[in-house]
Amino acid sequence: MEFTLKARFFLAAALCLQLHHARVGESVYVPIRCLCPETNVFVPEVLIADFSITEKGAHCESDEIIVTLKNTMKACLSPGENQGQKLIRCWNRINKDENKKMSCLRRRKRMP
Numbered sequence: 001m002e003f004t005l006k007a008r009f010f011l012a013a014a015l016c017l018q019l020h021h022a023r024v025g026e027s028v029y030v031p032i033r034c035l036c037p038e039t040n041v042f043v044p045e046v047l048i049a050d051f052s053i054t055e056k057g058a059h060c061e062s063d064e065i066i067v068t069l070k071n072t073m074k075a076c077l078s079p080g081e082n083q084g085q086k087l088i089r090c091w092n093r094i095n096k097d098e099n100k101k102m103s104c105l106r107r108r109k110r111m112p
Helices: 002-024 082-093 098-104
Strands: 048-054 064-069 074-077
Touching: 048 082, 048 098, 064 082, 074 082, 082 098
Parallel strands: none
Antiparallel strands: 048 064, 064 074
16 A cells, blocks of 8 residues: 555656646747738848748748848838748748848849
8 A cells, every 4th residue: 555655646746747847848939810911012121130931821821021120120021022032032042041041131243
């Protein structure tokens, strides 16, 4: 009887520890609706400081491109327009690597 009581106590303690660890674990932000109700066709590249791309999914039927301007304001770019498509192509080309995404914002010089 004493062994089973100790075993039950040990199992209860292990279960509590697992539940606590699961509750404290890392969470992931999942949007529940589109973040961009309205989009811009164009934002001057010199004003863009950063960007993020949220791919379409259950929360929204199209990709979303959110640019952070140098004055810290945020704007949404249309993924169907030229500037938005260029950012998406570059983002896919760099394999969605956050460390390389600034290369997508640098202006490329045209070769003569």
